[in-house]
Amino acid sequence: MAAYSSPSVVVVAGPIRPADVPGLCARVRAAHPGDGTDGRDIVCDVSGVTAADFGTVDALARMQLAARRAGGRIRLRDPSPQLALLLGLTGLGDALGVQPIGDAEQREPPLGEVQEAVEADDPAF
Template sequence: MSSGTLPGLPIVDATTPAVLVLPGPVTRDETPRLCAEVRARLAETGGGTVVCDVAGVGPPGLAVVDVLARMQLTARRAGGRIRLRDPDPALCALLGLVGLAFEVEGQAEEGEPAGGVEEAVESGDPAL
């Protein structure tokens, strides 16, 4: 027995974040449009997180930092947040230099070990 697809909208898990791909190069002129996109994605998903794929934003500069900061502010005002996907290490360094903290996909939470890391057990340690 086979089942066909049902008509209508696909079912989306509430934990699946919306994804916004930032085209490169990003300029400050695009800020209003990108902020509107963030608001729309958060409205579609009922809040939560918007994942911004920043792999193609071009060389990191203050224009990119400004756009990302305004997008983060827009998301926070709408009750959400921004998570970066595939940021260039230079962009992460620049964001840190100006004091902006963004969550990055695949990055371990603060206080959590990185994925695939196991704690060592010393011989003589009591079993828990």
């Protein structure tokens, strides 16, 4: 396994349009010069991304796929709160290394989670 002092960085800025995706994926592949076996992370600085929409989510997912095919993965740096929330809602937050916003005590429970009270005289199943 090769040792690296720091990960490669790909900077993404502005709104991401569908026509931008092939170029972004090429930049990710170029940032990973390894032989595909080192599992190296590529930092994707998204602090300059101005639109938190599903086009941006699609582009980031495709960039992650390009990195995986090259033997690495991308990790997002400085996503906006809106982008981090959207990635969390789509289930891509963990895959892209996005930390949940706020402390666990401050976040709402996941949607769809049902909590039932159990009464003492309820029959066991």
